[in-house]
Amino acid sequence: MIRLYLKQALEAAFDDLDLPGKSLIAIELPKNKAHGDFAMNIGFRLAPELKDPPPKISADICHSLNSVDAFKNRIVFSPAAGFVNIKFSDSFIWELAQKPVSSDLAEFPSSDDKILLEYVSANPTGPLHIGHGRWAVLGSAIARLLKETNHHIDTEFYINDAGNQIKVFYDSVSALKVGESIPENGYHGSYVKDLAVLDTDPLDENIRQQKQALDRISVSFDAWFSEKTLHASGEVVTAIEVLKKKGFVFEESGAIWFRSTDFGDDKDRVLIKADGAYTYFAVDVAYHFTKIQRGYTRLINIFGADHHGYVARIRAAVLALAIDFDKSDFNFVIGQLVSLMRDGENVRMSKRTGDMISLEEVIDEIGSDAVRFFLIQKGADSHVEFDLDLAKKQSSDNPVFYIQYAHARLCSILRKVEGEAPKMGTIHLEKAERELLLSLLSVRDVVWESAKSLSPHRLAQYLMGLARSFHHFYESCPILKSEGPVLAQRLQIVIVSKEVLSYGLSLLGISAPESM
């Protein structure tokens, strides 16, 4: 990772030169590229301590750093106000950008954690909607990113195939089968009618269809965990026993409660109702207990915002059950809802009204890559609006094609290369080449940050920028029409660009077409 490398190199230099402020070194990217490739604000940070004006501090530091042999002909430091602007030489950029994905500098630290990522976990009583699509795409990208950054991670879909809703669901389908009307509190979606004419188990059929929809957008799971098995195995009893043994359980008004307020929840929660039945929560506690028992050291749950009120209690349960867990070992990603618009009007997404657009329909209309990119390019916290008509109309304008087109162009060039590769000469970079290479060599920084913050949209944004840099380069720097060392240099840039682009797209689960 280039920024990490730069930081460490600077820290070493600060040690050698006996400069103050080593701990204040922070590498940032200037918005205005004219300032430098990277920058530090150390002059400002150090001023209170040294009681010198920031510009003087920056100037002194630059002066010292420029005398370091290791930086000669590679990095130039120049002061501006309290900043230290850092500029790489062309040859140094070239050197660094040769293998941005696979060089020693690109390595991620190893990790010995064992992560379980649970996501989607939609009710099996109906088709998935666009919101599910969002958590699905988000989760699968996060899984890919964490795996890429050396984490051991498994993914799981929790199937709520027990409880009242399942009974209601079966009753709804059965009623139609014998020609009766659906119970008032039953499921009324049109898909229920479709299920009623089939001979297969409607629940199995629903799950099959969910899997199919997810599969179409490249979302898969290492495991599908059935709620039913928890009841069968007695896991629910066990989990409650454990909580009881630890003293977090009490009885009141005939019900058995978990004192979740001990762990930051705003009210205590019922585990066993007065009528003796387990709550949904109790079963979920048992489910999370199995996660801990299966040896996971870090849990990540992706919830829709409509379930965020559930976070505090389930976190409380895990903290109560797992002694060596603290808050940072249990992460929640809350995906805000997607409001689906049609003709400028909000379309209800309720399964029970029957008036909803399924994820599959959206995929049918605009395709997997466009769906994935649309849902992944925005942060999980943003409330996105998905206008079906607009999406359909603009599907060809989806930014994902901008990125894919860049890849296709690269492939096309490489297909047309003929003869032996010319020899490289002295490196001299045009503006567009320089910008592209700088973008290329920071790919692993982006992947790392993306993974660490569980924010795949950062990678998506980066790829947009990278594609833009490539298109600029393509327009201003003829490749196959150049000759000799220039041709050699540009071909190499093309090769690396293609590698990085397809690498980034694959991490997002989006295809990198050879031609378009």
Add this chain to the structure above:
RNA sequence: GCGCCUGUAGCUCAGCUGGAUAGAGCAACGGACUUCUAAUCCGUAGGUCGUAGGUUCGACUCCUACCGGGCGCACCA
């Protein structure tokens, strides 16, 4: 009422641990295809970053209040 999320260009959204002149795509307008893929590029226009205070050398970013939007506040699942 309480809690979580949110308010940035006409629209949809980026803006990384506070940094230098707030960005992209789409839409609009004007240009560039006898050319390595025009699904592209160049240019123009578009903003009191919801409002008001505060902290700081410096605030879209942090704090407080207010206004607006989404979601959640079961012995339902």
